[in-house]
Amino acid sequence: MIIIFQISVCIVSVIFLLLGIYIFFHNKNSPVNRTIFILDFATFLWLYSYSQMYVSESYGKALWLMRIGHTGVIFIPILFYHFITVFLNSHYKREKYILVGFYTIIAIFILMLYGSTSLVSGLYRYNWGFYPKAGKFYPLFLAYFLLGFNFCICKLYVYYKKNRHDISATRQLQLKYLFASFFVTTLGVVDFLPFYGFKILPFGYVTIFLWAIISSYAIVRHQLLDIEVVIKKTLVFAGLLASVFAILVLPTLLIQEYVFRGASSSGKLLGLALSGIIIILSLRRIENFLISITDKHLFQKKYDYRELLRTFTSEVLTVIDLNKLVDLTVDKLTDIVKVSSSAVLLLNEEKQQFNVVASRNVRDSKVVLVRPDGIVTFLEQTHGYLLRKELIERRVYIPPSIQEIIDKLNAELIIPMVLHAEVIGILSLGKKKSDEDYTQDDLDIILPLARTLAIAISNARLFSELGKAQAEAAQREKMAVIGTLSAGINHEICNPLGIARGQCEAFLLNVKDGLYNNKSSEELLTKAKEIMTKVIKETDRATAITKKLSSFAKPAKGEAELVNIDKEIDDVLGLLGYELKLEKIEFEKQIEKDLPHVLVDKKQLQEVLFNLIRNAGQAIGEKGKITVAARQGAGRVSIDIKDTGSGIPEDKLKELFNPFFTTKEPGKGTGLGLFIVRQVVEKNGGKIYLKETKVGEGTTFTVEFPVTATRESRI
Amino acid sequence: MSKARIVAIDDEVEFIDMIKTYFEPRGYDITVAVRGTKGIELVKEKKPNVVLMDLKMPGIDGDEVLSLLKSMDPSPKVIFVTAYDDGGKTKARLLKMGAYAYFDKPVASLRELEEAVNKAAQS
Numbered sequence: 154m155i156i157i158f159q160i161s162v163c164i165v166s167v168i169f170l171l172l173g174i175y176i177f178f179h180n181k182n183s184p185v186n187r188t189i190f191i192l193d194f195a196t197f198l199w200l201y202s203y204s205q206m207y208v209s210e211s212y213g214k215a216l217w218l219m220r221i222g223h224t225g226v227i228f229i230p231i232l233f234y235h236f237i238t239v240f241l242n243s244h245y246k247r248e249k250y251i252l253v254g255f256y257t258i259i260a261i262f263i264l265m266l267y268g269s270t271s272l273v274s275g276l277y278r279y280n281w282g283f284y285p286k287a288g289k290f291y292p293l294f295l296a297y298f299l300l301g302f303n304f305c306i307c308k309l310y311v312y313y314k315k316n317r318h319d320i321s322a323t324r325q326l327q328l329k330y331l332f333a334s335f336f337v338t339t340l341g342v343v344d345f346l347p348f349y350g351f352k353i354l355p356f357g358y359v360t361i362f363l364w365a366i367i368s369s370y371a372i373v374r375h376q377l378l379d380i381e382v383v384i385k386k387t388l389v390f391a392g393l394l395a396s397v398f399a400i401l402v403l404p405t406l407l408i409q410e411y412v413f414r415g416a417s418s419s420g421k422l423l424g425l426a427l428s429g430i431i432i433i434l435s436l437r438r439i440e441n442f443l444i445s446i447t448d449k450h451l452f453q454k455k456y457d458y459r460e461l462l463r464t465f466t467s468e469v470l471t472v473i474d475l476n477k478l479v480d481l482t483v484d485k486l487t488d489i490v491k492v493s494s495s496a497v498l499l500l501n502e503e504k505q506q507f508n509v510v511a512s513r514n515v516r517d518s519k520v521v522l523v524r525p526d527g528i529v530t531f532l533e534q535t536h537g538y539l540l541r542k543e544l545i546e547r548r549v550y551i552p553p554s555i556q557e558i559i560d561k562l563n564a565e566l567i568i569p570m571v572l573h574a575e576v577i578g579i580l581s582l583g584k585k586k587s588d589e590d591y592t593q594d595d596l597d598i599i600l601p602l603a604r605t606l607a608i609a610i611s612n613a614r615l616f617s618e619l620g621k622a623q624a625e626a627a628q629r630e631k632m633a634v635i636g637t638l639s640a641g642i643n644h645e646i647c648n649p650l651g652i653a654r655g656q657c658e659a660f661l662l663n664v665k666d667g668l669y670n671n672k673s674s675e676e677l678l679t680k681a682k683e684i685m686t687k688v689i690k691e692t693d694r695a696t697a698i699t700k701k702l703s704s705f706a707k708p709a710k711g712e713a714e715l716v717n718i719d720k721e722i723d724d725v726l727g728l729l730g731y732e733l734k735l736e737k738i739e740f741e742k743q744i745e746k747d748l749p750h751v752l753v754d755k756k757q758l759q760e761v762l763f764n765l766i767r768n769a770g771q772a773i774g775e776k777g778k779i780t781v782a783a784r785q786g787a788g789r790v791s792i793d794i795k796d797t798g799s800g801i802p803e804d805k806l807k808e809l810f811n812p813f814f815t816t817k818e819p820g821k822g823t824g825l826g827l828f829i830v831r832q833v834v835e836k837n838g839g840k841i842y843l844k845e846t847k848v849g850e851g852t853t854f855t856v857e858f859p860v861t862a863t864r865e866s867r868i
Numbered sequence: 869m870s871k872a873r874i875v876a877i878d879d880e881v882e883f884i885d886m887i888k889t890y891f892e893p894r895g896y897d898i899t900v901a902v903r904g905t906k907g908i909e910l911v912k913e914k915k916p917n918v919v920l921m922d923l924k925m926p927g928i929d930g931d932e933v934l935s936l937l938k939s940m941d942p943s944p945k946v947i948f949v950t951a952y953d954d955g956g957k958t959k960a961r962l963l964k965m966g967a968y969a970y971f972d973k974p975v976a977s978l979r980e981l982e983e984a985v986n987k988a989a990q991s
Contacts, residue, residue: 647973658977735952737929
C-alpha cells in the first residue's frame with residue numbers, strides 16, 4: 154500500500170513534467186502555455202523530490218530532497234498568481250507591488266529553508282517515509298501559501314463578477330472549470346497536517362493532479378487544442394511509465410529477492426541489465442498497446458473519424474457523377490460527424506456565386522453566396538475556415554447579411570473547398586448533435602477532407618465535360634462528314650428535281666411548239682397525267698433524301714428503340730450511294746431473313762453504319778465491293794462490313810481505335826471516326842471489333858448488338 | 869434537213885425518259901442506253917450524229933466511252949450531261965479530249981440542249 158503511494162507520487166511528478174513540456178512545445182509563444190510549463194515544473198520539483206524523500210534511507214539525503222521539493226512548494230502560489238494574471242489578460246504594471254511583495258517573501262522563505270531550521274526544523278519518519286517537520290515560523294509560510302492561493306481565487310471571482318455579462322459562454326465555462334479546479338486543490342492543504350505530526354497520508358498530489366487536468370481542459374478548449382490529445386497522451390505516458398517502472402522494478406526485485414538474495418552489487422547490476430533488455434524489447438509494443446487501449450476505451454469518437462476517412466476514400470471520393478458525389482458527401486458527413494446540418498455549395502462561374510447543390514437540414518437551401526460577399530472574400534483570401542463560435546468569442550462583428558446566410562445554412566463551421574488556390578466550393582457544417590464544439594482535431598481532419606473533395610468535384614466535372622466534349626466531337630465529326638457529302642447530296646437532290654423540271658418543261662414546250670396539236674384532249678390529258686405522276690415520283694425522291702440527311706445531321710437523343718437494321722442500311726446508303734457510285738464501288742447487302750430488331754439509338758446506329766461503310770469505301774478508293782451482312786447468333790445480331798480495300802497494316806492495328814488515328818490523307822478524315830464509332834457502339838450495349846484484315850485484300854469489321862426481347866432503356 | 873440521230877447514255881432511267889419525252893415528239897431519232905457498253909453498241913449500230921452522255925456510270929465511265937467514240941469513223945459529236953462537279957477541271961479535260969459540249973445536270977433549259985444538239989449535228 155505504501156509503495157503504491159510512493160510510486161504514484163513519483164509517476165504524477167513525471168506526468169507533470171511531461172505535460173508541462175508538451176504544453177510548452179505545443180505553443181511556445183503563448184504566455185499561458187509558458188506559465189503552465191513553469192507551474193508544472195515547480196510541481197514536478199515538489200512531487201519528485203518528495204517521492205525520493207519518502208523512499209530515502211538516509212536522513213541527510215532526505216533533508217536535501219525535502220529542501221529542493223519545498224522550494225517548488227514555495228513557488229506554487231506565485232506561479233498560480235502568474236497563471237491567473239496571464240489567463241485573465243490582466244496587466245502586470247498595476248500589480249507591480251504585489252509581485253515585488255510576493256518575490257520578497259519567497260526569497261525570505263528560501264533563505265529560511267536552506268539557511269536555518271526556522272521554517273522546517275527537521276524530519277518526521279512516518280510509515281510512508283521521511284516528512285518535513287514544521288519550524289517555528291512555518292505558520293507564516295502557511296499564511297503566505299493560503300493567502301496567495303485565496304488571492305488567486307478572489308482575483309478569478311472578481312473578474313467573473315465584473316465581466317460575466319460581457320464574456321462569452323466558453324469563457325464563462327472556463328472560469329467555472331478553473332474555480333472547480335482551485336477548490337479541489339484547496340483539499341491539498343491536508344499535506345500540511347503531517348508537518349505538525351498528524352499521521353495523515355499527504356495526498357495533496359492527487360488534488361494538484363486533478364487541478365492540472367481540469368485547468369488544462371479549460372484552457373485547451375479555449376485554444377481549440379483537443380483535450381483528448383492531452384488526456385490521451387498523459388494517460389499513455391502514465392501507463393508507459395507505470396509499465397516501464399513495473400518492468401524495471403519487478404525483475405530487479407525478483408532477481409534480487411530470489412536469485413541473488415543478499416548478493417553483492419554485481420547481482421543488482423545483472424538484474425538491472427536484464428530488465429533493461431526487457432524494456433528495450435517491449436517498449437514499442439507497450440506504447441502501441443497503450444495507445445490502442447486508450448483509443449478503444451476512452452476515445453471511441455476517434456473511430457468515427459477513421460470511418461469518415463475510410464468512407465470518403467473508398468465510397469465518396471471515387472464517385473464521378475457530380476450530383477451523386479455531393480449528395481453522398483452531405484449524407485456521409487452528416488451521419489459520421491453527427492452534425493445537425495450540412496451543405497455543399499459550388500461556384501457558378503457564370504453568375505459568380507455559390508449555390509447549394511446538396512444539403513441536409515438547412516433552413517433555406519436556396520441561399521446564395523455572391524462572390525464579393527463577406528464570407529466568400531474571407532474564405533478566398535485566407536483559405537481558412539469560419540467557425541461561428543470563434544467569431545462570437547472573438548467578438549467579431551457579424552453583419553446581418555452574413556448572419557442571415559449563416560442562419561439559413563444552419564452553419565457552425567464553414568470551410569472553403571480549394572483547388573489550385575481557388576475556392577471552387579464551400580462546405581458548411583452545422584453544430585454537432587452532441588453539442589460539443591469543433592476542436593482542432595476535427596479541423597485537422599475536415600479541412601484536408603474539403604481539399605480532397607475539391608479535387609474529386611473537379612474530377613467529376615471534368616468527367617462530365619469530357620462526356621459532353623466527346624458527344625460534341627462526334628457531332629462535329631458528323632457535320633464535317635456531311636460537308637464532304639455535299640457533291641453526292643447535291644446530285645441526289647438536284648437530279649430528281651431537274652428531271653421533274655425537265656418533264657414539265659418538255660411537256661410545255663411540246664405544247665407550245667404545237668407538237669401535240671394533232672392529239673385529242675383525252676390523249677393530252679393522259680399525257681399530262683403521265684408527266685405529273687413522274688414529277689411527283691421525282692419530287693418524292695428529292696424529299697426523301699433531304700429527310701434522310703436532316704435526320705442524320707441531328708444529334709442523337711440517346712434514347713433506345715427497336716430498330717430495323719435492314720432499313721437503316723438502306724437509309725445510310727441513300728446518303729452514300731452516289732459517292733460509292735462515283736468511285737465505282739459495288740454495294741451488296743446480305744440480311745438474314747427474320748433478323749430481329751435491335752434495341753439501340755436509331756441515329757447512333759446510323760452513324761455507326763455510315764462511318765463504317767464510308768471508311769470501307771475510302772479504304773477501297775476506286776472500284777471494289779462493299780458487303781454488309783447481318784445475321785443472328787448466340788443472342789446477338791452481328792453486322793459484318795466487308796470491303797475489298799487496301800487492308801490495315803499490322804503495325805497500325807493497335808492504334809485503330811485510338812482517337813486521332815488515321816491512315817487517310819489529310820482532309821479526308823479527322824481520325825475521330827473509329828474512336829467515336831466504338832464509343833457509340835459501347836454506349837448502345839454493343840461491341841465492335843476488327844474481324845479480319847489483309848493488306849491488299851480487304852478488311853471486315855463486325856458490330857454486335859445483343860438481341861433484347863423486352864424494351865428497356867439501355868442508354 | 870432531217871433531224872439529228874441521237875443516242876443518249878445515262879444510268880438514270882428517269883433522266884433518259886425525260887430526254888425522250890422532249891426529243892421524240894420533235895422528230896429526233898433517239899435511242900437510249902443505261903450502260904456505257906450498251907451505248908457503244910448502239911452507236912456502232914445507229915451511227916448517230918450526237919451522243920448525249922452522263923459521266924459517272926456503273927461499268928464504263930463517260931470519259932472512257934468518249935475516247936472509244938473518238939477512235940470511231942464516223943465519230944459522233946459527244947455532249948456530256950452530268951452532275952459531276954469538281955470546279956470545272958473535268959469539264960476542261962473532257963472538252964480537251966474532244967467532247968463537243970458540257971451541260972450541267974440538272975439541265976437548266978431543254979431548248980438550249982436541243983440547240984447544242986442541232987449545232988453539233990450540223991458541224
